[in-house]
Amino acid sequence: MKIVVIGGTGLIGSKLVGRLGDHGHNAVAAAPATGVDTLTGEGLKAALRGADVLVDVSNSPSFADDDVMTFFRTSTGNLIDAAQEEGIGHYVALSVVGSSRHPEIGYFRAKAAQEDLIMASGLHYSIVHATQFFEFAVGIADMSTKDGVVRLPGAGVQPMAADDVAAAVGRAAVGKPLGGRLEIAGPDKFGLDEWVRKVLVARNDSRAVVQDSDARYFGAHMHYDTLLPRQGAQFGVISLGDWLAFDAQVRS
Template sequence: MKIVIIGNGLIGSQLATRLADAGHDVSALGRGDGIDTTTGEGLDRVLVGAEVVVDLTNSPSWADDDVLAFFRDSSTHLLAAGRAAGVGHHVILSIVGADLLPDAGYLRAKVAQEQLVQSGPLPFTIVRSTQFFEFVPGIADAATVGDTVHATPGRLQPIASSDVVTHLAEVVAGPAQNATVEIAGPEPLGIDELVRRLFATTGDGRAVLTDPHATYFGAEIDDQLIPAPGADAWIAPAAYGTWLGSTGSRRAS
């Protein structure tokens, strides 16, 4: 099966390796390959013969207007190019609970992307994932004021990127579901706890202040508004403590 992944970062690079090992003809491409999804540049060329396209693109700017324009333009061009190339399955990676946090501009943009795919010309599967363990260091850095991290106790159910890839590869190699599926880690944890446990492992000296008004993607979350997976979600095996004990957590930090 010829599979084209647009986006070769954390997930795209791992996914390409996993699918290639399974015998698929796969490429993971980005701007360095002459592709610009916001204009459509290069898409007709790279999608020739593709049976599946996996959209793992991300906006270079998270300003509300910029990120919304990015996902709308990118999805519009990818869907049009996929239709012209005869692609039979369009897969995107989105975020669990995106529709529950309308105050977050990034998540509003992901919902807009989902809507374009759902109403678009191609058979599709939307995979909604919870936050990745690997992004906890970035969350901590974004929430740092001086030497203190202001972290919400609002809980996530985060997942290792390797587990994301495991399930995503199954979706990509399977038939289009014309539906949304969810994946998540095995345990809900407060963002403040995630950061504290990371720092205890890496030796980071910053203090962590539990702050109920600290935001996640620009929105306040609490135990009554958790971006949590539904009952039918696929639950990954790797717990946060297991990941923290691996070399992966040290590289991420």
């Protein structure tokens, strides 16, 4: 099976291409570095020629509200046009748990727009909603730091390893189109502040992490269950403890 992975050189894409190749599929990494630009359409149709499945795990280089909306609208529009022209049988996209719950968050609003375009395209599709990745904890801490203290709302999270994300997206890619959404999450639930604190402590980062009811997440107030998966979600197998142990080995 030929599977084209848009964003195939990134964090999830590179892992996905490797997994698919290990299972005997012809996995093609499509990204600007390989001559494929979804914003301009350059190289896109050539990459999709003869493909059975298109998987989009790409991301906007800028998270500014206008930039991220422009990226996903333009990129997804070009992908849909090319997929329709090349007769792609299955369009798989990676999105985020909670994308439709907080339209005041620019990134969530852009991902919801991406999903709407795919669902209205007439293509057979599957949309995979993932929770936060373990790999994002430090970035969340950085954007939430003020005067040397990390302030986070009391939201619940069920973060997961990028390897588990890639495995779930891979299963979706080789399976039948869902014609809907699938939520995936990590095996354990934490408070947002608890998760970030564990990662910073493991990395010997001395910043204090406190739960603050006035703190916001990407500019929005969070309810406890806003970022948590709903009933029917599938769960990864890599725990935070296991991931931290592996991360320590890689960083040593």
